[in-house]
Each structure stands twice: as C-alpha cells, then as structure tokens.
Amino acid sequence: RPTPSGAAVPGRLATSQGANKGKRAVAAQPLAASVVTETPTPTPAIAPAAPPAARPPVVDAPRRRGGGRGAGEHAAWKSVRQERWEGALELEGELPLWLDGTYLRNGPGLWNLGDYGFRHLFDGYATLVRVSFRNGRAVGAHRQIESEAYKAAREHGKVCYREFSEVPKSDSFLSYVGQLASLFSGSSLTDNSNTGVVRLGDGRVLCLTETIKGSIVVDPDTLDTLGKFEYTDNLGGLIHSAHPIVTDTEFWTLIPDLIRPGYSVVRMDAGTNERRFVGRVDCRGGPAPGWVHSFPITEHYVVVPEMPLRYCARNLLRAEPTPLYKFEWHLESGSYMHVMCKASGKVVASVEVPPYVTFHFINAYEEVDEDGRVTAIVADCCEHNANTDILDKLRLQNLRSFTGQDVLPDARVGRFRIPLDGTPFGELEPALDPEEHGRGMDMCSINPAHVGKEYRYAYACGAHRPCNFPNTLTKIDLVEKTAKNWYEEGAVPSEPYFVPRPGAVEEDDGVAISMVSARDGSAYALVLDAKTFQELARAKFPYAMPYGLHCCWVPRNSNA
Ligand SMILES: CC(=O)/C=C/C=C(C)/C=C/C1=C(C)CCCC1(C)C
Numbered sequence: 051r052p053t054p055s056g057a058a059v060p061g062r063l064a065t066s067q068g069a070n071k072g073k074r075a076v077a078a079q080p081l082a083a084s085v086v087t088e089t090p091t092p093t094p095a096i097a098p099a100a101p102p103a104a105r106p107p108v109v110d111a112p113r114r115r116g117g118g119r120g121a122g123e124h125a126a127w128k129s130v131r132q133e134r135w136e137g138a139l140e141l142e143g144e145l146p147l148w149l150d151g152t153y154l155r156n157g158p159g160l161w162n163l164g165d166y167g168f169r170h171l172f173d174g175y176a177t178l179v180r181v182s183f184r185n186g187r188a189v190g191a192h193r194q195i196e197s198e199a200y201k202a203a204r205e206h207g208k209v210c211y212r213e214f215s216e217v218p219k220s221d222s223f224l225s226y227v228g229q230l231a232s233l234f235s236g237s238s239l240t241d242n243s244n245t246g247v248v249r250l251g252d253g254r255v256l257c258l259t260e261t262i263k264g265s266i267v268v269d270p271d272t273l274d275t276l277g278k279f280e281y282t283d284n285l286g287g288l289i290h291s292a293h294p295i296v297t298d299t300e301f302w303t304l305i306p307d308l309i310r311p312g313y314s315v316v317r318m319d320a321g322t323n324e325r326r327f328v329g330r331v332d333c334r335g336g337p338a339p340g341w342v343h344s345f346p347i348t349e350h351y352v353v354v355p356e357m358p359l360r361y362c363a364r365n366l367l368r369a370e371p372t373p374l375y376k377f378e379w380h381l382e383s384g385s386y387m388h389v390m391c392k393a394s395g396k397v398v399a400s401v402e403v404p405p406y407v408t409f410h411f412i413n414a415y416e417e418v419d420e421d422g423r424v425t426a427i428v429a430d431c432c433e434h435n436a437n438t439d440i441l442d443k444l445r446l447q448n449l450r451s452f453t454g455q456d457v458l459p460d461a462r463v464g465r466f467r468i469p470l471d472g473t474p475f476g477e478l479e480p481a482l483d484p485e486e487h488g489r490g491m492d493m494c495s496i497n498p499a500h501v502g503k504e505y506r507y508a509y510a511c512g513a514h515r516p517c518n519f520p521n522t523l524t525k526i527d528l529v530e531k532t533a534k535n536w537y538e539e540g541a542v543p544s545e546p547y548f549v550p551r552p553g554a555v556e557e558d559d560g561v562a563i564s565m566v567s568a569r570d571g572s573a574y575a576l577v578l579d580a581k582t583f584q585e586l587a588r589a590k591f592p593y594a595m596p597y598g599l600h601c602c603w604v605p606r607n608s609n610a
C-alpha cells in the first residue's frame with residue numbers, strides 16, 4: 051500500500067521539519083507537594099471506604115480476571131494507580147504564553163475492583179484529569195469522580211449498579227427480581243459519569259454519561275465532586291445522548307423513548323436546570339430508537355440520527371452481556387436522518403440513508419443556494435463503515451492483547467447530505483480518502499466557533515497500521531481533502547481537543563491538546579500547533595495515565 055500524503059511515519063513527529071528545534075527541557079521546577087502522595091504499598095484497586103483524610107491512595111493489585119497492571123500491558127488499559135494526585139508537570143518544549151486556562155479530560159480510568167477486572171473500556175469508573183496552563187507552565191492533577199456507583203463499589207468491593215456491560219451479581223432470585231424492578235425506575239442504572247465533560251454557559255462544569263442520573267457537577271480546580279446536576283423539569287427519561295451540544299447560552303440534548311420508539315429534542319438555557327421540550331421525532335424503523343451517543347446541530351436545525359444499531363430493552367434486563375451489549379443490529383429497519391427546526395420543533399426532513407455506525411458526529415451546517423435558501427444539511431461523523439465490530443474491539447481483553455495484527459476496523463469521515471426539498475433519500479459518502487488518516491477515525495473536535503456552521507478542519511484520532519486502536523492524531527482538511535498526522539510509536543493518544551487562541555481569526559489558529567499514554571508507561575499532555583500540527587510542548591505526568599475520552603477547556607477567570 052503506498053504511503054498516503056501526509057500519513058504518519060514512525061518517529062516523534064510524523065510530518066516534522068526540525069521537530070526538536072527550539073525545544074527546551076524545563077525540568078527545573080520540582081514536583082509540587084502532591085495532594086495525595088504515592089504509596090509503595092499495593093492496596094486493592096478499590097479499598098473499602100475509610101474516612102476521607104485517612105483513605106489510602108488507590109493502587110491496583112494483581113487480579114484473577116480481566117487483566118490489569120501486569121508487565122507487558124500498555125498503560126493506556128491499566129487502571130489509574132491512585133485515587134488522586136496534583137503537582138507541577140515537567141515540561142519539554144515551549145507552551146504558548148496565551149494558553150491560560152484548564153484542560154479537563156474525562157474517561158473510564160478504573161477497571162478493577164480488587165482482583166476483579168471489568169470487561170469493557172466503557173465500564174470503568176470515571177477518572178477526571180486536569181492540566182492547568184499558565185505563563186508557559188503546567189500543573190496536572192487527576193481524581194476519581196465520586197459517583198454513587200463508584201462510592202458503592204468502593205464500600206462493598208463489588209459492582210452495585212448496571213454499568214455499560216457490567217451488572218451487579220445477584221445473590222438470589224429475589225434480589226434479581228428486585229433488580230429488575232429497580233431497572234424500570236432507573237435506580238439500578240449507573241451514575242458513573244465517565245464519558246464527557248462540558249463547561250456550561252453559566253460556568254458550571256458537568257461530567258456526563260448516557261444515564262441522565264449520571265450528570266455530575268465538578269469543581270474544575272479541585273476536581274471535587276460537587277453533587278448531582280438535578281434537572282428541575284419533569285421531562286423524565288432514564289437515558290440521553292452522552293454529548294449534548296453546549297454553547298454560551300444553551301444546552302441541547304436528545305432523550306430516546308424506548309417504549310414508543312422516538313426521541314425528544316430538548317433545550318436548556320444556561321443558568322437554569324430546566325430542560326424544555328422542543329419537539330419529538332418518531333422513529334421510522336423499529337423496534338427501538340437508534341443509539342444516539344451524539345448528534346449535531348446547525349444554526350437553525352437539530353439533526354436526529356436513527357441508525358440500525360438500536361437500544362434493546364431486553365438486553366438492558368440481561369444479567370450477562372450480549373455481543374452488542376445493550377444494543378441490537380437491525381439492518382432491516384433502515385437508517386435515517388431527521389431534521390428538526392429549532393424554533394418550531396417541527397420535523398422538516400426525514401430521509402433514508404445508507405446504513406451507518408457512529409459514536410461521534412463531528413459537525414453539521416446548512417447548505418444554501420444563491421438566494422440564501424437552505425437547500426440541504428451537511429452532517430459529518432466518524433463512521434465505522436456500518437460495522438459494529440468496533441464495540442467488541444473496545445473490550446479490554448482485545449485492547450490489552452495487541453500482537454502486531456492489524457485488527458482495527460476501518461473508519462472514515464462519513465458525510466451525510468440531507469436534502470430539504472422533500473427528496474426521500476439522503477447521501478452518505480466519505481468526505482476524504484480514508485487512507486489520508488490510516489482508515490482510523492474517532493474522538494473528534496473542531497473549533498467551537500464553527501459548531502453548526504461551515505467549517506474546514508477537524509481534529510481526531512486516526513490510525514498508523516497495523517494497530518488495534520486509533521494510535522495517531524490527525525488534522526483533517528475537509529476542503530483540500532488531506533490530513534496531517536502525528537504519530538509516536540507505541541503511543542495511545544486521546545481525543546485531540548482544539549483550543550482557539552484568544553482573538554484568533556483563522557479557524558485553525560490555536561492548539562490541539564491530547565493526553566498520551568506512552569509505551570514506556572509514562573504519560574504526557576501533548577500540545578500541538580493546530581495550524582502546522584507540529585509539537586509545541588509536552589507536559590509530563592510523573593506516572594502512567596490510562597486512556598480517556600472527552601475533554602473541555604475552561605479559560606482562566608472565565609467565571610470572573
Ligand atoms: C463511554 C461511552 O462512550 C459510552 C458509555 C455508555 C454507557 C455508560 C452506557 C450506559 C447504558 C446503561 C448503563 C444502561 C442503559 C443503556 C446504556 C445507555 C447503554
């Protein structure tokens with residue numbers, strides 16, 4: 051296979067010229083006193099509850115099942131070694147002086163209870179990572195989110211709530227019946243908010259997962275869990291999209307209806323806790339709504355995807371996971387894209403599209419004709435070629451057993467075109483040749499000023515093959531249809547999160563920040579110049595950091 055232009059090549063910087071030029075090692079500043087210091091004494095992954103002051107740091111012990119911190123396994127898939135830490139980070143390279151604020155990254159960083167290992171990447175208890183930048187220096191921290199699910203697991207040493215694939219083991223038939231009853235009320239569902247972290251327009255920082263009860267407010271400075279985000283409306287629902295669209299003034303999300311297949315589109319004003327019903331989309335296929343991990347919006351419309359990977363109420367009730375966990379593949383049900391007018395709540399288009407599988411929409415925008423009339427919606431996503439295998443590839447056993455085989459399924463930037471003229475079909479095509487990014491594509495970000503609007507650049511994780519997981523960072527140019535790639539051998543980078551330079555005019559004027567779990571067991575926050583995609587600096591944690599998912603940026607004094 052020919053090497054695509056701009057494709058990743060081994061070495062620290064794939065497309066670098068004079069990559070190390072200007073790099074200075076700022077090792078001088080010793081690590082500041084940790085909030086919780088490390089201990090050499092191994093304790094179980096989750097120790098029984100102790101008074102907060104006396105609680106020992108959490109360290110993994112070898113386990114009977116599920117793999118773990120054993121030699122040979124990549125640090126990205128090992129549980130975080132203690133509950134919390136804070137300290138100055140050793141710097142290599144130069145941070146832009148304008149970079150003034152806090153990068154937060156959420157993710158499932160703890161996959162063990164004592165020697166019991168979880169099954170799936172998405173099961174882990176939430177670990178929040180912080181890197182605060184100021185005056186060219188960086189301070190790092192991480193801390194477990196104190197969800198009810200995490201606290202109960204720590205107290206009882208076992209899974210007590212229904213996670214993505216793990217369910218509490220019932221001791222008796224009666225307790226199983228009790229669990230089923232509690233499932234309908236939602237009380238047995240997890241609140242382990244291990245997926246996203248968003249800064250609301252009013253400054254509150256929220257960690258999220260797919261269960262509504264897993265909306266948890268955190269302090270971005272201390273990483274303290276401040277409590278549940280209580281929705282004060284009576285819209286109900288047990289699950290929602292893991293990725294609301296958040297702007298300075300609003301919060302949009304989707305609430306799937308598993309009983310009468312469809313979705314409620316809801317909106318919440320910044321500064322309130324009250325979601326308001328905007329409209330409903332009825333599913334066109336069955337038997338249940340398609341999984342809506344995310345969705346996009348445009349300036350005037352909300353795009354509601356209905357993919358053949360659908361929620362499955364029966365699988366929710368099962369004690370053991372099915373191959374597709376809480377979901378089912380219904381190719382026969384068709385695949386659709388719906389468009390709702392934000393102002394009226396009316397569905398203005400509902401088209402059938404080719405089958406697709408996506409976790410993450412990248413963005414959407416309105417296509418207008420020369421008279422300024424909106425003729426179509428363009429919506430881009432990280433699309434897994436309508437193949438659900440990716441869910442299985444994210445089982446920890448698969449992630450931990452890379453043998454050099456190229457087993458990561460192909461993915462692409464899937465571009466939907468949804469006509470608004472009543473045509474019953476929409477299009478789905480790759481937005482660029484997937485070889486540009488090694489046929490890996492997920493965990494994306496864009497310049498937030500372009501959300502819902504025309505845009506040119508997306509940042510994501512791509513692939514340098516052979517691999518079993520996305521292992522590059524890629525900057526996609528949707529106009530030139532090219533990609534610039536960053537690759538370092540053995541590194542597992544998380545979502546490259548775009549942070550704009552204050553006052554920037556150009557779309558790619560800023561940096562992309564990614565937390566990287568390196569092969570040697572170290573971890574660092576990598577700061578790339580978003581324009582050139584060259585490394586500016588890396589801020590090194592003094593210990594390994596597991597893989598994590600989504601991020602947000604809290605500018606300094608943003609609440610002042
Ligand atoms: C991390 C990620 O991308 C997805 C996480 C998804 C989760 C935690 C889903 C959890 C669920 C339950 C605990 C029960 C209800 C169904 C479902 C939304 C899959």
Ligand SMILES: CC(/C=C/C=O)=C\C=C\C=O
Nearest residue numbers: 245409440491492520599
């Ligand atoms: C990490 C991931 C997919 C990688 C595949 O290429 C998906 C994560 C989804 C949750 O946020």
Ligand SMILES: [Fe+2]
Nearest residue numbers: 245292343409
């Ligand atoms: Fe996600």
